[in-house]
Amino acid sequence: MHRRIGGQWHCRNCVAKFRALPCSRCGVVREPAIRDEHGQPLCPYCLIIDPANQEACRSCGRHRPVSVRTPDGPLCATCRPTKTMTCAICGRQTPCVISKTTGQPWCRACTKRWARCSSCDEAGPIYGGTRAEPLCGACTRPDTSFWRACPTCGHTGRVHQSGPCARCTLDQRLQELLRDNTGQTRPELQPLHRNLLTVEQPATVLVWLGKNTAASLVRELATGSRPLTHAALDELADTKPLRHLRSVLVATGALPARDEHLARLERWITRTIAERPDPDQQQLLHRYAVWHVLRRLRRRLGDTHASYHQAAGAQQHVKAAAILLDWLAAHNLTLVTTTQGDLEAWLADEETTHHSAAGNFVRWASKQKLTNLDFPTVRWSGPSVVIDTETRWDHARQLLHDDTLKPEDRVAGLLVLLYTQWPATISRLTLDHVDAAEHEVRIRLGHEPVILPEPLATLVRQVVATRRGHATIGDHGSSPWLFPGGQPGRPISAYRLGQRLHQLGIRPGQARSTALFQLATDLPAALLARMLGIHIDVAVAWQRASSGDWANYAAHVSRRIDP
Structure with a gap:
């Protein structure tokens, strides 16, 4: 007692409940730790x-609360020295x-680690076991009297905290935020409530909502x-x-999915055009921007979404046109x-930029009969980087046999080294691109699948079975992407x-470039x-x-004279 x-x-x-009063600063009903200069109660946190x-x-x-005082001065909790142990x-x-x-x-990283318990298969904080076979609190110490129970839901598993658990606190916080003026949650926001409430780490959502x-x-929504649009x-x-x-709203169904890169590009083009002083x-x-650049990009995309680099490339073309028009206006042209x-003077001016990208605008204007200027294109004459075959195979061998590397990094690297894929293409691979049969695995990079x-x-x-992004809010493992990203419902960025x-x-x-150079030497272009x-x-x-022109080879064979 x-x-x-x-x-x-x-x-x-x-006793603490009997003495509980609303804190004069944060409003939380808790036993006061002290009273301020006006006699108002302050909770321990404030x-x-x-x-x-x-x-x-x-x-x-x-400037932080003092955790320990040393002869040299005070230290905060982060800088407080701790003993090095295993x-x-x-x-x-x-x-x-x-x-x-x-x-x-146990180290600081393990105190914050969440994982799925190897014994009961429940996701939560880890208290024991090993990194390969983690254990939750109940499986680490089955003694129920050791753990504090949540007064709301009765869930156990906490050592210090005596109030509601994180999930009950999150439920209360979501009700406060998502209820409208009538005290009800809008139907389109109910999936958001359910999704956020059932995440594996409710404390993460609380921090986000904080x-x-x-x-x-x-x-506001x-x-x-x-409006929720x-x-x-x-x-x-x-x-x-x-x-x-x-x-999060898109992943939970509150908003329809859309091409975000293309939408941001459209908004940027609208602002850029509106900022022009000359009508x-x-x-x-x-x-140029809407009826040529955007139209060509949409036609190229078809039913797919734009990548970051595609949107950035279109933005550079529009920006180059604006820079050239500004230069012309400054010279009364x-x-x-x-x-x-x-035009040659502008190209020779070292203070101007986007010379190459402006060529697309000049050629478009010439085709539209808006100018007589000539801006020829530069034909690609081959790779400009060093073709280092030995380094390529060294990296490939490392990724194939080094088990200390992450499986997703190994797969992505091998798709670049062996199958000439851009990171932007790899990041947008979905589970539908992979056909994992019993005896073989196929991946579809083009029209025909490749046997791996x-x-x-x-x-x-392994990547298909264990794939997991960094998004803990709004994503319950239902992502279709082979390489999930940090935002729910989105792949990893290129x-x-x-x-x-x-x-x-x-x-x-x-x-x-090295991989494509070597493959082009050995395989026909159509393949x-x-x-x-x-x-x-x-x-x-x-x-x-790569001097592997199979058309010349076929013509040479056709000219052979049979003996």
Whole structure:
């Protein structure tokens, strides 16, 4: 018993509940830790984060609550020294603390780790076991009296916290945000509520909803002050939090899916045209950007979505046209009055940029009879990078046999090194592109599937079985992508995939050129196009560059005289 109240003894928890008052700062009903200068109660959390109670950490210099004082000065919780020991879970020699559950050391990374328990198959925080066979709290220590139970749902598994568990707290927070003025949740937002409430790590959603941007937007959508449409979200600044919220809404079915790269390109073109001061330039740029660049991109895409590089390439063409028009306006010129010498002067000007991309605009204007300028194209004469076959095979052998590397990185790297695929193409592969039969694995990169040899086939099977992106909100493992990304329902970006390959020492552009150069030497162009998904003109150009022109070989054979 802790203290006598009203003539009866009460435990510490009941005393805290009896003394609970709304905090004057955060509003949480909790036992006050102290009262401020006005006599108002402050909860322990607000007392700790009060700037008056924080000091500059001697190590990192940040103003934070003092965790420990040393002869040299105060240290925060992050910089507080911990003893280096062998973690009982991951086995690393690293700073560790002693676990109250097992009495053994565990590192900071393992204290925050979530995984699926190898014993009960439940996903949650890991308290014991090993990295290969993790165990949840209940399986690590079956003694139910050791764990604190949630007063709302009765779930056990916590050592310190005595209030509602993270999932119950999340449910309450979602109800506060998603209910409209009538106290009901809109039907189109109910899947969002269910999806967020059933994520494996509810604490992650709580942190996300704790950010003002996400919470305020969700509240606006719930109350109807902002319509739940893509157009309404497009009115806001295109920030990362907004992109993530949009992807969550799309993944949960609250918003229909759309081509985000193409939509952002269209908005950028609209803004760029509207910023032109000259109405004639606005009309000209609109004709070029909308009716030529965008139209050609849509025709090329068909039913697929644009990649980042495709949208960026179209944006560069429009930007180059705007730069050239600005230069002409600064020199009191138009497309009609500009001479070839003026164009050559612009190309020779070192202060101007986007010279190559502007050629597409000049050729379009000439075709539309808007100018007499001539801007010839440059024919591709072969690869400009070094064709290093030995390095290519060294990387391939490493990816095939180094089991310490991630399977998804090994598969992506081998698709570049052996099958000449761009990271943008690899990132957009789905499960439908892979046919994992009992005795063989096929992958469809072009019109015809390719049979994968071992051990690449085994690696692809492993990626299909264990694929998992970094998105913990709005994605319950139902992603169709072979390489899921950080946003729910989206694949890994080509840029991020390229970064991961760079970390392995693979330069995707150079590696692809080397592979394509060698394959074009050995295979006919038609076969390359069908199997690898490249255009027939590209295959023919590479075949000629590699001196493996099968058409010349066929003509030579036809001219032979039989003995």
